[in-house]
Amino acid sequence: MKTDEFNIVLSGVGGQGTLLAAEILGTAAVKEGLNVRVSEIHGMAQRGGAVVSTVRIGENVQAPTILEGQADVLIGFEPIETVRSLRFASEKTVVLMSDERISPSELAAKEMSYPDMEGIVEKIHRFTGKIIIVETEKLAREAGSTLSQNIVLLGALAATEKVPIKNESLIQAVEALVPSKHVNMNVKAFELGYEYVKKMKVHV
Amino acid sequence: MPDPRVLLGDKPEKRVLLLGNEAIARGALEAGIGVVTTYPGTPASEIADSISEIAADAGLYMEYSVNEIVAVEVAAGAASCGVRALTAMKHVGLNVASDMVMTLAYAGVRGGYVIVTADDPECYSSQNEQDNRFYALLSNLPCLEPSNPQEAKDMTLTAIEISEKLELPVLLRTTTRVSHTRGPVTYGKLSTPNLKGKFIKDVKRLVMVPANSRPKHEVLLRAMEKAKEISETSPHNNVVRKSKSKELGIISSSSAYNYATEAADLLGLDASILKLGMTHPLPEKMIEEYLKEHRKVIIVEELEPYLEMQVKAIAKDKAPDVDICGKMSKRYFPKEGEFSTLVVAKGLAVITGKELPVDFRKIKEKYAEVSKDLPARPPILCAGCPHRASLYDIRKTVGDKAIFATDIGCYALGIAPPLNVGDIMICMGASIGTAQGISKATDESTFAIIGDSTFFHAGIPGLINAVYNNHKIVIVVLDNLTTAMTGHQPHPGTGVTGMRSASKKVLIEKVAEGCGVKYVRVVDPFKVSETETAVKEALQHPGPSVLVFRAPCALVAVREKRSKGVRIEAYKTTDKCTNCMACIRLLGCPALTVENGKVNIDETLCTACGLCISVCPYKAIGGNS
Numbered sequence: 001m002k003t004d005e006f007n008i009v010l011s012g013v014g015g016q017g018t019l020l021a022a023e024i025l026g027t028a029a030v031k032e033g034l035n036v037r038v039s040e041i042h043g044m045a046q047r048g049g050a051v052v053s054t055v056r057i058g059e060n061v062q063a064p065t066i067l068e069g070q071a072d073v074l075i076g077f078e079p080i081e082t083v084r085s086l087r088f089a090s091e092k093t094v095v096l097m098s099d100e101r102i103s104p105s106e107l108a109a110k111e112m113s114y115p116d117m118e119g120i121v122e123k124i125h126r127f128t129g130k131i132i133i134v135e136t137e138k139l140a141r142e143a144g145s146t147l148s149q150n151i152v153l154l155g156a157l158a159a160t161e162k163v164p165i166k167n168e169s170l171i172q173a174v175e176a177l178v179p180s181k182h183v184n185m186n187v188k189a190f191e192l193g194y195e196y197v198k199k200m201k202v203h204v
Numbered sequence: 205m206p207d208p209r210v211l212l213g214d215k216p217e218k219r220v221l222l223l224g225n226e227a228i229a230r231g232a233l234e235a236g237i238g239v240v241t242t243y244p245g246t247p248a249s250e251i252a253d254s255i256s257e258i259a260a261d262a263g264l265y266m267e268y269s270v271n272e273i274v275a276v277e278v279a280a281g282a283a284s285c286g287v288r289a290l291t292a293m294k295h296v297g298l299n300v301a302s303d304m305v306m307t308l309a310y311a312g313v314r315g316g317y318v319i320v321t322a323d324d325p326e327c328y329s330s331q332n333e334q335d336n337r338f339y340a341l342l343s344n345l346p347c348l349e350p351s352n353p354q355e356a357k358d359m360t361l362t363a364i365e366i367s368e369k370l371e372l373p374v375l376l377r378t379t380t381r382v383s384h385t386r387g388p389v390t391y392g393k394l395s396t397p398n399l400k401g402k403f404i405k406d407v408k409r410l411v412m413v414p415a416n417s418r419p420k421h422e423v424l425l426r427a428m429e430k431a432k433e434i435s436e437t438s439p440h441n442n443v444v445r446k447s448k449s450k451e452l453g454i455i456s457s458s459s460a461y462n463y464a465t466e467a468a469d470l471l472g473l474d475a476s477i478l479k480l481g482m483t484h485p486l487p488e489k490m491i492e493e494y495l496k497e498h499r500k501v502i503i504v505e506e507l508e509p510y511l512e513m514q515v516k517a518i519a520k521d522k523a524p525d526v527d528i529c530g531k532m533s534k535r536y537f538p539k540e541g542e543f544s545t546l547v548v549a550k551g552l553a554v555i556t557g558k559e560l561p562v563d564f565r566k567i568k569e570k571y572a573e574v575s576k577d578l579p580a581r582p583p584i585l586c587a588g589c590p591h592r593a594s595l596y597d598i599r600k601t602v603g604d605k606a607i608f609a610t611d612i613g614c615y616a617l618g619i620a621p622p623l624n625v626g627d628i629m630i631c632m633g634a635s636i637g638t639a640q641g642i643s644k645a646t647d648e649s650t651f652a653i654i655g656d657s658t659f660f661h662a663g664i665p666g667l668i669n670a671v672y673n674n675h676k677i678v679i680v681v682l683d684n685l686t687t688a689m690t691g692h693q694p695h696p697g698t699g700v701t702g703m704r705s706a707s708k709k710v711l712i713e714k715v716a717e718g719c720g721v722k723y724v725r726v727v728d729p730f731k732v733s734e735t736e737t738a739v740k741e742a743l744q745h746p747g748p749s750v751l752v753f754r755a756p757c758a759l760v761a762v763r764e765k766r767s768k769g770v771r772i773e774a775y776k777t778t779d780k781c782t783n784c785m786a787c788i789r790l791l792g793c794p795a796l797t798v799e800n801g802k803v804n805i806d807e808t809l810c811t812a813c814g815l816c817i818s819v820c821p822y823k824a825i826g827g828n829s
Contacts, residue, residue: 013581014583020573023221023386026221026387027222030221030388032325033780034294035220035387035388036221036386036387037352037386037387038221038385038386038387039381039384040223040384040386041328041384041386042246042250042329042384043245044693046657047582047583047585047614047617047689048581048583048584048585048586049581049584050581050582051780055633060469062352062461062462062546063459063462063465063466063467063545064381064386064462065544065545065562066386067470067544067545067561068567068568069562069564069567070572080579080581081581083574083575084575084578085582086571086574087567087568087575090567092658102467102794102806102809103794103797103798103806104579104580104581104771105581105584105792105794106579106580106581107797108788108792108796108797108798109580109621109622109789109792110800111785111788111798112579112798113798113799114799115579117218117452126574127570127574139674146377146808160285173815
């Protein structure tokens, strides 16, 4: 397979800020003079439903969507949605997963609890051993708002040193795209996510 | 989202990450378009939305028209005076506008006029996946198809240029994966919008009575001959890749082109690629030459075999020996759904006998194992959504003894359990008309459920029909004071215009009264018992009745509270909760979850709408304090 491209899948629930996170990655890539495509889904699909955005970086990239098995990084904003996007993963994929669970309405309707995390991690392991679980809610709360969990994940992503984008470009893109009064809080969220993964000293 | 003022950046050669739709908006600014009209619809909405935010600064006129045909009428009126104009709509919007567009092609325009139609292969946010390139054939209008944001901007300018050269409107056709893809866009120069023109009276040209239409049809056909010449030399139609062997060629356009290129690379094909950006009229001579140069030509296009039909017609006369593969005689590619690099690669592999370099079947099987028990997460009504309250109220009052014609909007999500409201839904505004036929044919209690924006868009003629023909139906207008599904655009009931200035609200209840409806009530759907009474009375009424259920969209209400710094205190279950699951079973609110057999209210999702308090039989839900 081609190695001159870098593919990121962002998988979550409508309202979690996957679109903004994808746009930040794309903006940072353009800032560095890279070619990039970001795919988004708007409208009806966003209403609390499963949403997938993709970011593809590389000179020859044209299609905005990613081939099965070809993600370099899968950012799971929610555990069930991480599993739902495993079709993009393979042994090379780094899975960066939030521990923030959002119960799908189908579970409530069947009066069922959320599936246990061990089972979810086991499923991810069938595709890749490179898993990092991030306590996004805790870190975002520490930064000032649980709404900044998407930015926590971007900080965590930067700490893996996998993405071909410099940290300062990512932070500049965060500053440019979040509402001006929430810039400091989001930069904090980015830093907390970054430090969290750095402290883990994992090699992925 | 980026500050829309980014679009006003006056540095040519600046490279910015833009959504395809934002790139079209930038193209409009570079082309000096003076009038932009729209009716919002996914995946087209951000074109006009981004213009709306900056229209006053940019010095152009923008409006959210009441529907797509009015949007085209307003813009065409301006373009007939020499003003440059653009109208944006989703694919099905062009059905609504088509009556105007078909004959506007005869009358033509003086100022350049672009009609953007955003198609939605895969129905991500639509009721069908029609291929609007056929409107170009049907209307005899030129059509351009960008494949990425840069081209979306560039082709907006090209469309204006062609439009003025031919004095015809030009269609710019995108798909979801063009409109909703972000990519780098290099800016050109901004132009000053030309906002004022002159209406030159010319009955023969502009009044389409039969005596004038007949000669104008000929004029249109002649213009299309000229358009063919433009297409032959258009920089948007060209061979972007040459093969060594000249054996194999690929013709493609739009988003399919991106997949075709990557799929050819994936398989390591030695194929040349003819990329078509102007797909009506096609560059026939260019295609003829291309066909003659190759032994086999593969047509890669999403949805209908629009290119394939025409390329085969050219081949029959000019290059009968070439083997053309696509989706017509043998279905190497599907006609339904959106493409991906994999879908295209599979088709190319079958045609060329090449092997895919990755065992995608193995990935699929492995994925099927891990995903088989995964709970589905379809889109649902948000926590705190007033539609949930409205549909619950109606269900509570009538039980299963009613038929519900529903409509296009968030409330269509009410078809999901436990609300199950919605028995027929076809297109914008159809609830009111179909309810009348159902009521006539069954004598059952029949409801038409329609949103505020949809009511203004296409509901009013149906309403008048119900009054005049005395159809016994209950029309429920779910007025959440915005066009919610498409991103909260204003409509005539909101008191805000596309220029972000204030206007006098058109009240739905006054419209209904003015149309002659005798039973009209406005209720707050969160007041369950009052609403129940109104529904009962409406059902008793001998003719058509109108109930306006008015409460703001929860997303807007929460956003407003947040911006004012008002904390939303989520509700909690108290120790009186018996976990009877009534709230879960009746409402299906995403903030209500079950953890280890116990009801839990998700504090990050709960908006404190209080609907669950109304349904709890044990009064076991309360405030935070």
